[in-house]
Amino acid sequence: MPKLSEIISYLHYILDLMRVTPRDSNYIGLQHRFCVLRPELVASFVEAESIKKSPTQKVPDVPTELNGQESDDIASGSDATAASVEEHDKSDETPVSTPAESNDSTAEILFNPNVFTEYKLAGSPEEIEADEALVKKVGSYLLDTVIPKFVQDLCSLDVSPMDGQTLTDVLHSNGINVRYLGKVAGLIKHLPHLWDLFSAEIIVRSAKHVVKDILRQSPDHNIAPAVAHFLNCFFGKVLAASTKGSTGSPQSKTQKGQKSSQSASSKKGQSAFSQLTSDGVWSDIKEFAKHKYQFEAPDDVRVGAKRVAVLRNLCQKVGITIAARKYDLHSTTPFQPSDILNLQPVVKHSVPTCTDARKLMEAGKIRMAEVYISYTALFLVPG
Structure with a gap:
């Protein structure tokens, strides 16, 4: 074939x-x-x-009848043992199913x-x-x-993911799909550092789908305001816009008619994201996490999340480039449209890597973290 x-x-x-x-x-x-x-x-x-x-090959024990024997029977017993060993060696020369043959038979x-x-x-x-x-x-x-x-390896620190990317790589190497994040997270609730990592990864992945839905409904010239508004809803506290009711007088109706023609296009473009609130965004995120990952996000997930790490992970997954400045992520609106510099496409592709070189690199990083500099050079320095 x-x-x-x-x-x-x-x-x-x-x-x-x-x-x-x-x-x-x-x-x-x-x-x-x-x-x-x-x-x-x-x-x-x-x-x-x-x-x-596969059939298990068990070597028979050599019978030794020395218990309860007289001292003059020890020599004869040893001779019988040697003879049995020779017979066993000869029996080994007979055709026995090799592992390859046993695999073929399976x-x-x-x-x-x-x-x-x-x-x-x-x-x-x-x-x-x-x-x-x-x-x-x-x-x-x-x-x-x-x-x-896999959970046992996490508990014994045989596997120690540090961020979302290493967590994804470890899951894939063990044959576990990312959709089982909620299943695994439910088994490591007693480990706070792993629980924070898993919950943050699920929240970021759910937020990625929410922001993508918003971007699909936003025109190109409103991409930066839409992203900034979503980030403010995600990290800050954006309340519903207060709308004043019309009085119904002829004057108000005339003013409304004059302004409608001027701002029709802008309202149409902003309608996709201008009505978003923090409670609505987080409700959509929790609903998506429950639907796809079977993960029940706790009520304090917004407070317990490491915001800088979550922001970095979200920007990498969506392809958002923001300005390099210090953000007050605990304020009401930490982001402005001018902070959104670019939106790049994130494309999944196959990157062939050398498995042996990658294992050596990971081993070198572990030795370096343990301050074994001399051993680190053996893994990281070629030759």
């Missing part, structure tokens, strides 16, 4: 690599049509199943990426049921084995 690289080399057509792994059985439905399992999880599951199915684990989709599956009902059962088994393996093991 030709490899994927060989196919691409001489053929010119689009390959759908969206679902090279099966669907996540824990998220089924049209609203979760793009929820697939990570390749790291599939590889871990296949390895675990292979270990379960049935292949094949996943059907089309299960739990709207497509009509081919095959008998028994085959379809078996494919669905296998994918459900992977989902159970994620919830019952992988996530508890």
Whole structure:
């Protein structure tokens, strides 16, 4: 069977690599049509199943009947032991199933990426049921084995994420999707430093979707005011704009008619964000976090969040460039439209990295944090 690289080399057509792994059985439905399992999880599951199915070779104990024997039988007992060892060595020369042969004898684990989709599956009902059962088994393996093991590593400090990016990398390396952040966060409530990190990451990711919805409804010339107003609602305290009721007199109606033609376009552009309040923004954020991450944000999440770290993380995820100055993030309106300098697109792409070099770099950083300068040079200095 030709490899994927060989196919691409001489053929010119689009390959759908969206679902090279099966669907996540824990998220089924049209609203979760793009929820697939990570390749790291599939590889871990296949390895675990292979270990379960592989026959264990147990070396039989050499019988030694020395207990209760006379001293004159010790020599004969040792001779019998030596003979049994020689026979055991000869038996080792007989054909025994090697690990490669045992792996060949083990049935292949094949996943059907089309299960739990709207497509009509081919095959008998028994085959379809078996494919669905296998994918459900992977989902159970994620919830019952992988996530508890990851939480155990967090508690024992074998894994120590420092920010949102390292947290995402650690989750992915263990085969856990980011949508399980709320599931993991519910298991580490007793660890304040990890709880703050997980809750801040969920809040930032939820706020990213809220601000993107606002930007879609805002014209290009109102991007900076829209972003500044959202940040003020997110970090500050923006109340609802007080609207004065009209008196109904002919004079007020005439003035309203004269001003409507002049400010119609500006009101139309500002209508997407000018009515936002802090309570409304945080209500949308909490609702999104509950819907996507199954995370119940506490009432004091606004007070307990590290605002500078949250601002930096949010700007990186959305692509916002702000002016480099000291912001009073505890004020009512800490941001002005002039503080928003640029809005850059954030594109997801595949960046191939050297795994060995990355592990050496991480090991060097750990040694440097432990003030082992001499050992740090072994990891970071080439040669």
